[in-house]
Amino acid sequence: MSGNTLVGIVNYGTGNLGSLCRVITEIGASYEIVTQSDQINKVDKLILPGVGHFSPVCRTLDRSNLREAISAYAKAGNHLLGICLGFHLLCISSEESPIDTGLGLLPRHIIKIRVQDISKYKVPHMGWNNLFPPESLLIPEQGNLLNHDERSYYFSNSYGLPYQASLDGSCLLYNHELPWIGVMQYNNIHGVQFHPEKSRHHGKQLLNNLISI
Amino acid sequence: VMLKTRIIVSLLVDSSFHLVNTRSFTDRTYLGDPINASFIFSAFGADEILLLDIDASPQNRCIPVLLLERFVAFTFAPLNVGGGISSIEDISMILACGAEKVSLSSALEHNFNLLHHASKEFGASTISVIFNVIIDANGKHKACFGRPDLGHTLHDLDTLAFKCQEAGTGEIILNFCQREGTFSGISTNSNIINLSCKLSIPLVVLGGCKDLQDLQDSIATLKISGVAASSIFVFAPKTQQVLLSYPTMSSFHFAE
Numbered sequence: 001m002s003g004n005t006l007v008g009i010v011n012y013g014t015g016n017l018g019s020l021c022r023v024i025t026e027i028g029a030s031y032e033i034v035t036q037s038d039q040i041n042k043v044d045k046l047i048l049p050g051v052g053h054f055s056p057v058c059r060t061l062d063r064s065n066l067r068e069a070i071s072a073y074a075k076a077g078n079h080l081l082g083i084c085l086g087f088h089l090l091c092i093s094s095e096e097s098p099i100d101t102g103l104g105l106l107p108r109h110i111i112k113i114r115v116q117d118i119s120k121y122k123v124p125h126m127g128w129n130n131l132f133p134p135e136s137l138l139i140p141e142q143g144n145l146l147n148h149d150e151r152s153y154y155f156s157n158s159y160g161l162p163y164q165a166s167l168d169g170s171c172l173l174y175n176h177e178l179p180w181i182g183v184m185q186y187n188n189i190h191g192v193q194f195h196p197e198k199s200r201h202h203g204k205q206l207l208n209n210l211i212s213i
Numbered sequence: 214v215m216l217k218t219r220i221i222v223s224l225l226v227d228s229s230f231h232l233v234n235t236r237s238f239t240d241r242t243y244l245g246d247p248i249n250a251s252f253i254f255s256a257f258g259a260d261e262i263l264l265l266d267i268d269a270s271p272q273n274r275c276i277p278v279l280l281l282e283r284f285v286a287f288t289f290a291p292l293n294v295g296g297g298i299s300s301i302e303d304i305s306m307i308l309a310c311g312a313e314k315v316s317l318s319s320a321l322e323h324n325f326n327l328l329h330h331a332s333k334e335f336g337a338s339t340i341s342v343i344f345n346v347i348i349d350a351n352g353k354h355k356a357c358f359g360r361p362d363l364g365h366t367l368h369d370l371d372t373l374a375f376k377c378q379e380a381g382t383g384e385i386i387l388n389f390c391q392r393e394g395t396f397s398g399i400s401t402n403s404n405i406i407n408l409s410c411k412l413s414i415p416l417v418v419l420g421g422c423k424d425l426q427d428l429q430d431s432i433a434t435l436k437i438s439g440v441a442a443s444s445i446f447v448f449a450p451k452t453q454q455v456l457l458s459y460p461t462m463s464s465f466h467f468a469e
Contacts, residue, residue, distance in 0.1 A: 018285050018311025051308055053336040085336070096336070119410035120215075122438055124338035124383045126415050127216045128260060152217065154291050156313055156338040158383065175215055198291045198313065200258050 005029040005211045008043030012060040020049050023197045027208050037069035045079050048086030055097035074105050079188045081210050087191035096159050105189045110159050121177045128152040131172040131182045145190055145209050146183055151202045153194035218432045219260040219439035222446050223419055228268035230280050236394035244447050244455050248283050255288035257459035263441055266296025270319035275303045285311035304331055318343040319359035332381025341384040342377045347391055354404055371408055384415045392421025394444050399431035409437045417441055425460055
């Protein structure tokens with residue numbers, strides 16, 4: 001079903017493109033590395049990958065005119081997935097570099113993970129953690145990418161999106177002293193804080209779900 | 214529910230692209246093909262792989278891109294790569310190949326600023342630092358960037374750890390090099406437990422793991438972010454016969 005899907009993977013110079021490209025190929029879709037704005041219109045799904053620092057990546061988006069092209073792509077109703085730093089880029093801003101602005105497609109602000117008990121909770125939040133639905137939802141709202149399951153996913157982040165009960169869209173959380181957002185969906189905009197391309201077979205399944213939307 | 218302690222497979226490669234095992238930097242044993250190992254540990258669902266080119270720094274070069282490209286093509290596991298990394302360009306190259314993290318060590322002895330620059334450019338969660346740790350004649354933990362047997366300067370472990378945390382490393386890996394390949398057990402010294410409690414960043418220990426019981430016990434005692442091992446994952450128990458293995462998810466059930 002995913003044989004003809006073309007996935008655009010945005011290259012802003014620091015992402016871990018190698019692993020992501022390979023997973024997309026294994027799923028049976030094709031990919032195109034997106035470095036210029038005119039490439040975006042031909043892809044069926046767009047992924048903003050996830051290793052790097054907020055500031056240099058924002059500047060790369062500006063220099064390449066990708067910022068407008070990605071926003072236009074999203075506003076046309078196409079499905080976008082941001083992974084880790086890519087998820088942060090979808091938001092309005094990140095404390096990692098307050099002078100830079102994100103794409104603003106998710107009406108949220110990324111903040112630094114601060115913990116009270118440093119003997120127990122370390123920053124960066126690095127390793128395998130589980131996802132769970134917000135307690136306020138008796139029946140977890142079903143997102144396109146992932147339903148609540150017991151498996152763990154690979155995280156590596158110093159910044160994140162704290163959970164607020166008033167949040168629009170659907171989400172799953174992870175715990176790092178406080179609940180933080182691990183998966184978020186806001187209409188056609190999807191963000192994951194972990195690395196699905198590094199999260200064993202169930203991570204691959206998540207990417208497959210995106211491609212199958 | 215919280216983060217699980219990572220059980221990290223440490224894989225050493227030499228300048229011939231061979232997977233090897235060493236004992237305190239010497240007594241090399243040829244194990245086989247690192248690419249094959251990459252595929253097998255990925256299929257085992259390893260929490261993370263630490264790939265180190267042990268000849269890179271002594272030969273003044275970076276881990277080769279050719280090796281990395283092949284290695285990454287056969288693994289889905291989160292990957293931390295080290296070996297002779299001495300510039301921002303080296304790090305860009307390694308991340309572009311598909312690694313999540315890089316490990317810095319030898320280069321920091323003469324260019325400590327690299328740590329700060331790397332963290333600023335790529336984010337703290339992308340940067341690890343490896344110390345080679347020894348216990349000196351007075352029983353004190355000493356740490357150095359690069360190999361102590363090659364004349365690199367020894368520092369007080371805690372002082373160096375906090376200096377690196379301050380400079381922006383996202384993780385510190387302590388390689389207990391006197392224990393490497395000896396099966397003498399993972400160090401559960403109280404100094405290490407205290408250091409881990411005081412650091413705000415993740416701490417990983419490497420070296421000396423005896424068996425799966427030792428792995429499990431040390432995780433329970435140390436309460437640290439990760440335990441790395443090599444020999445127990447590449448040799449059949451109590452032999453020098455090569456057998457790649459990794460504890461299944463179900464064999465470890467850690468309490469919070």
